[in-house]
Amino acid sequence: MAQSVVDRTAEKLELFAKIKDLAKTKNAVILTHIYQRLEVQRVADFVGDSLMLSKQAQETDADIIVFCGVHFMAETAKLLSPEKKVLLPDIQSGCPMADMINIEDLRKFKAEHPGAPVVCYVNSSAAIKAESDICCTSTNAVDIVRSLDSEEVIFVPDKGLGAWVQYKVPEKKIHIYDGFCPTHWQITAEEVDRQRIVHPEAIIIAHPECDPEVWRRADFVGSTSQIYKFVEESAGKKFIILSEQGLVARMQADFRDKEILTVFPLPLCPNMKYHSLENLYQALDQEFTEITIPDTMLEPAKDTIDQMIEISSRKKMWSGPKSA
Ligand code: 13P
Ligand code: SF4
Numbered sequence: 001m002a003q004s005v006v007d008r009t010a011e012k013l014e015l016f017a018k019i020k021d022l023a024k025t026k027n028a029v030i031l032t033h034i035y036q037r038l039e040v041q042r043v044a045d046f047v048g049d050s051l052m053l054s055k056q057a058q059e060t061d062a063d064i065i066v067f068c069g070v071h072f073m074a075e076t077a078k079l080l081s082p083e084k085k086v087l088l089p090d091i092q093s094g095c096p097m098a099d100m101i102n103i104e105d106l107r108k109f110k111a112e113h114p115g116a117p118v119v120c121y122v123n124s125s126a127a128i129k130a131e132s133d134i135c136c137t138s139t140n141a142v143d144i145v146r147s148l149d150s151e152e153v154i155f156v157p158d159k160g161l162g163a164w165v166q167y168k169v170p171e172k173k174i175h176i177y178d179g180f181c182p183t184h185w186q187i188t189a190e191e192v193d194r195q196r197i198v199h200p201e202a203i204i205i206a207h208p209e210c211d212p213e214v215w216r217r218a219d220f221v222g223s224t225s226q227i228y229k230f231v232e233e234s235a236g237k238k239f240i241i242l243s244e245q246g247l248v249a250r251m252q253a254d255f256r257d258k259e260i261l262t263v264f265p266l267p268l269c270p271n272m273k274y275h276s277l278e279n280l281y282q283a284l285d286q287e288f289t290e291i292t293i294p295d296t297m298l299e300p301a302k303d304t305i306d307q308m309i310e311i312s313s314r315k316k317m318w319s320g321p322k323s324a
Contacts, residue, residue, distance in 0.1 A: 012039065015277045019043050022284050028064035030280070031056055033073060034224055034321060035246035035272040038253065040068050043277060047250075048320040049224035050076075050122045051137040051312065054305065057081050066284055067291075068275040070095045074291045075126045079302045086291040089283035090274035097209075098123045100179035101157040106131050109154060113175045116152040119145055120304065123181075124157055126293050129301035132156070135308040138208055138223035140315075142168045147311050160184060164208035164215060183269040184209035187242050191263050192217045195240050202261065203236045207243035214242055228321060231255060244269050254322045 020043065023030060031053050032044035041047045046056045050073060057065055057077035064085045067074035072095055074088040106128055110118060120132035121141070129135055136144040138161055145153055145165050153172055155162040157179030166174040187210055196204065196217070205227050206218035215221045220230055224247055231239055231251055238259040241248045245268045251260045283289070293301070 012277060015281055016043055019277065019281050019284065022281070023066070026064055026284065027062050028066055028284060029056075029060045029062035030066045030068065031077065033069035033246075033272065034228075034250055035244045035269055036068050036275060037246070037273060038249055039277055040275050040280065041246075041250065043280065044068065046320055049137065049139060051139045051223075052225060052320055053077070054080060054122070054137070055309065055313075057086075058309065060084075064284070064287070066280065068280065069093070070098075070271050071291075072098045072123055072125060075293060076122060076305060078291045078293055079126060079129070079298065079305055082293070082298060082302075085287065087283050087287060088289050088291055089276075089279045091289040093271050093274045095123050095271060097158060097179050097181045098125055098128075101128055101177060103127050103131060105177075106156060109156065109175070109177055113152060113154050115150075116154045116175060117148055117150050118154045118156065119148070120156050121158045121161060122305075122308075126297045126301045128156065129304045130297040131300075132304050133307075134311075135304040137308070137312075139225055140308065140312040141165050141208075143315070144308060144311055145169050145172065145174065148172075158209060160209045160211060160215070163212040164221060167212075180211075181209040181269075183244055183267050184214075184242075185211050186265065187211070187214050187263055187267055189213040189217060192240075192242065195261075195263060199238060199240060199261065202238040202240045202259075203234065204240045205230060205242065210242055218242060231258065231260065232322075243267065244272065246272060250321055 030044045032041050032047045058080040065077050066087045067077050070093045074086050078086040118132040120128050122137045154175045156177040159176050162176030204218045205220045206215040240261045245266050248262045
C-alpha cells in the first residue's frame with residue numbers, strides 16, 4: 001500500500017516536470033481557475049478568478065494558451081487573443097449557468113425592455129457576449145452597472161449576481177434574467193443559519209452567485225478574488241465560506257493559521273474538476289481541444305470584454321493567490 005502511494009507521487013512529479021518542459025518547448029502558458037483541482041493549480045503559470053485570467057490572456061505573448069477552466073473562460077481567452085491557439089484539455093468542462101440562456105432567449109428579453117443596455121456576466125457564451133453591450137465579472141459587476149449612463153439595465157444570465165448588483169445600485173432598475181449557478185444555489189439559508197449557531201464566532205462569507213436568501217445572511221459578500229483577499233487580510237481566525245470547494249481548498253492550503261470551513265453538502269462544481277495533470281499533458285502534446293469562434297461573433301463579443309477591461313483597469317487588479 002505504502003509503495004503504491006510513493007509510486008503515485010513519483011508519477012505525478014514526473015508528469016508535472018513533463019508538462020512544464022513541454023509548455024516551455026511549445027511556448028505555451030497555462031491559465032487555471034482557482035476552482036480547479038490543486039494539482040492543476042500547482043502546474044499553472046497563472047491561477048486566478050475570471051477577471052484576472054481574462055487580463056492574463058490578453059497580455060501573454062505565448063503561442064498557445066492551455067485553459068484549465070470552463071468553456072466560456074477558454075472562449076474569452078480566444079476572444080482576447082484570437083491569433084493564439086487556445087486549448088481546453090477536457091471539452092466536457094461547460095458551465096450550466098452559461099447554457100441557461102441562448103440567443104433567442106436574449107433577444108426576447110431585450111424586446112421586453114427596449115432601450116436598456118445589456119450587461120452580460122462573463123459566464124456566458126461568445127454568442128451572448130456578441131449580442132450584449134458590455135461584459136462583467138463578479139469582481140466588477142457593480143462598477144460596470146454604475147458606469148452605465150442609463151436608468152434601466154438588463155442583466156444576464158445570473159439572478160444571484162443580478163440581485164446583488166441591484167442591492168448595491170438601488171438607483172437603477174435592473175431587469176434580471178432567470179439563470180443561476182447550480183453549485184452556489186445548492187447552499188441553503190437553513191444551512192447557513194445552522195452554521196451560525198454551531199460556529200457563532202466565525203465570519204460567514206458568500207459569493208454573490210448564491211441565492212440572495214443566502215448572501216443576505218453573510219457578513220461579507222464578494223467574488224473569488226475578493227473572498228481570498230478578505231480572508232488573507234482579516235484579523236479573524238475562523239471563516240465559513242459559501243462558495244465552491246476549490247477556493248476553500250486553496251485558502252486552507254495558503255492560510256494555515258486560519259480555520260477555513262464550508263457547508264454541507266459540499267458545494268462542488270463538477271465541470272471544474274474534469275482537467276487533470278494527465279489530460280492537460282495530452283492536450284498540450286496533441287494540441288486539443290482547440291477553441292474556435294465564428295468570424296461574425298469575434299469583433300462584437302471582443303468589444304464587450306474590451307469595454308469591461310477598460311473600465312476595470314482603472315482599479316488595481318488582484319494578482320492571484322500566493323504560490324502554495
Ligand atoms: P469568479 O472567478 O469571477 O469569482 O467566478 C466564479 C465562477 O463561478 C466561475 O465559474
Ligand atoms: Fe458555472 Fe457555477 Fe460551475 Fe462557475 S461554479 S462554472 S458558474 S456552474
